[in-house]
Amino acid sequence: MADSDAPEQQDDKTSILYGSDAWAEYLQHKPFPVRASSLKRLRSLLLSDSSTISDLTHVVKHDPILSFHVVREAEKAHAAKGSRVSSIDHAVSSLGMDPLLAISRKLQPVKINPASVQQKQYLRSLANSYHAAFQVRSWLQRKKLPFVEESFLAALFYGVAHWSLWLHAPLHMNKIQIKVREEQIDQSLAEHDVLGCTIQHISMALSQVWGLSELTIEAQDPETSPSRGMLARLHQxxxxxxxxxxxxxxxxxxxVQERYFPIKLGNWLAQIVSHNWRSSRHINTPDIIADYLGLELDQTMALLHQGCAAASRHYHVPGTLSPAADMLFIPSDFPRNFxxxxxxxxxxxxxxxxxxKPAPKKKAVPPPAPTEVQTHLPDELANAEIFNQTAERFVKGYHLYTKPAHILQGLMQGLIQGLGLPRVVLNIANTKQHSLKAAQAFGLEKTHPLASYEIDLSIPSVFKKLTEKPGLIWIQAENLTKYKPMIPDAFADQIPESGCLLMSVFRTSGVVAVVYADAGETLQLSSFHQERFKYLCSAATLALKRMSQ
Structure with missing residues (x-):
């Protein structure tokens, strides 16, 4: 891709990259090639005696990669003084001619290859980031808010991992594209399955390593991202x-008063419309932006279109589709060259x-099948007295149930000893950390992946859906195709062929746990077990809500 382009080192090819720490370590020293015309103009100005700082700033501002390199070098210089870079103008003026010349000599120009999808996706990701930054700047200027240029930089660098991954891990990004566009898997879930984390996590890890601004890191932090429920309420x-x-x-x-909110909103808009301005995902976004700006919807759409066109004029690479060109396309089933x-x-x-991916832990080997092959778990209670007693205590109340843990322990006892389910896992929800972690497992070896599995609830999946409102999901061979796009690959690999049951347990303030149950590797559950599993979990929710009153 660049003049000095060479194959990656053998260590890079053979090591398994999975998780934000591994990706940050791999990507932090990788180069970002610059558009040849931008680099040529910058070098020409730096070698000219008549050039001014204003001339240099103009060139740097019109190229995201030049902006990144200049701001990053300026951040290093300012960090030693305990100060920060507030804008591209500030970065250029604080560095001066000689450091800028040194930077330009280290940079590699992009060799434009019209046939390279990898290169087009890299340049396209740069254009999306530039589009997001332009939108954010125009919104903040309209609202007359401070820190406009600092927010512009944070919005520009928000998706820095998209740039780096298309450059240095195109096979991973290609696999994500296939999952999202062909298999219809949610973007975040596809990223997590392929990369071991979301691209947003990698962007934040890289920004921390590179010493980018606190605002950039705060905006990239998934912990500050509103949930799907919050986005729905913002639309309301x-x-x-x-x-x-x-x-x-x-x-x-x-x-909406947080400084990072417009930065997130601008990048969501740029990512969504890069697929389709008329997609269903885009329908609610202009309404939220209109509310943020205090404008009517038609005024907001005009402003968004103007911002998109301006960004495309400022940064456009011949041979690549600009964000503004997407506005002209009518809805079509014709596939893009992604x-x-x-x-x-x-x-x-x-x-x-x-x-x-890292090799998964091996499943426990099931015991040899008996002489008379049994295919289904018997449609009968293992201990009717325990099952009925547990259900009655949940429904009518029990004086020894004084805290939620008692009810959850009773639920496990009712499912295991009463209903007779061979394998049950109690996954406790941590709403502050947006996670779901196995806390108690019955019928599984301690080394079994399901006995220690942890799920990130910031990623859309069946588990996130179950934690948003009470519900039951019965995964079977007949509906596995439907649910598989919503289940993390590492978890799906551990579900037996006969399927499993999943149900959430709530109290008044929100979700408490998600219970997993299956019949083991050789048996199958029936509607008998599904109905009683649902009844007991629902009764536990009733007991928990009564306790919190």
Missing amino acids: RALGDPRLDDEQLREMNHL QLSERELKQISGKYPQPV
């Missing part, structure tokens, strides 16, 4: 929905790491 607020209570309105007012061709895959497969 934009529409003036009277069902929102005072507490919800206060929570939303606090969120995937690496077979020819390109052969050319680059030896240069970059393969999308390989």
Whole structure:
């Protein structure tokens, strides 16, 4: 891709990259090539006696990669003084001519290859980031808010991992594209399955290593991202929905006043419309932006279109589709050229790491089947007295149930000893950390992956869905195709062929746990077990809600 382009080192190809720490370590020293025309203009100005700082700033501002390198070097210089870079103008002026000349000599120019999907996706990701930054700047200027240029930089660098991954891990990104566009798997879940984390996690890890601004890191932090429920309420607020209570309105007012909120919103918009301006995912976004700006929807759409066109004029690479061009497309089923061709895959497969996951822990070997093969778990209670007693205590109340842990322990006892389920896992929800972790497992070896599995609830999946409202999911061979796109690959690999049951348990303040149950590797559950599993979990929710009153 660049003049000095060479195959990656053998260590990079053979090591397994999975998780944000591994990716940050791999990517932190990788180069970002610059558009040749931008680099040529910068070098020409630096070698000219008549050039001014204003001239240099103009060139740097019009190229995201030049902006990144200049700001990063300026951040290093300012960190030693205990100060920060507030804008591109500030970065250029604080460095001066000689350091800028040294930077330009280290940078590599991009060799434009019209046939390279990898290169087009890299340049496209730069254009998306530039589009997001332009939108954020225009919004903050319209609202007359401070820190406009600092927010512009944070929005520009928000998706820095997208740039780096298309450059240095195109095989992984290609696999994500296939999962999202062909298999219809949620973007975040696909990223987590292939990379071991989301691209947003990698962006934050890289920004921390590179010493980018606190605002950039805060915006990239998944912990500060609003949940899907919060986004739905923001849309309700934009529409003036009277069902929102005072507490919800206060929570939303606090969120939209955060400095990172427009940065996230701008990048969501840029990512969504890069797929399709008329997609269903894009329908609610302009309403939320209109509410944030205090404008009518048609005024907001005009502003967004103007911002998109301006960003595309400032940064455009011939041969790549600009964000503004997407606005002109009518809805179509014609597939985009998002995937690496077979020819390109052969050319680059030896240069970059393969999308390989760490070897999963081995499943426990099931015991030998008895002489008379049993295929279904018997449709009968293992101990009717324990099952009925547990259910009665949940429904009518029990004086020894004084805290939620007692009810959850009773639930496990009722499912295992009463209903007779062979394998049950109690997964406790941590709403502050947005995680779901196995706390108690019955019928599984301690080394079994399900006995210690932890699920990130910030990633859309069946588990996130179950923690948003009470529900039961019965995964079977007949509906596995439907649910598989919503289950993390590492978890799906451990579900037996006969399927499993999943149900959430709630109290008044929210989710407490998600219970997993299956019949083991050789048996199958029936509607008999599904109905009683659902009944007992529902009764436990009733008991927990009664306790919190």
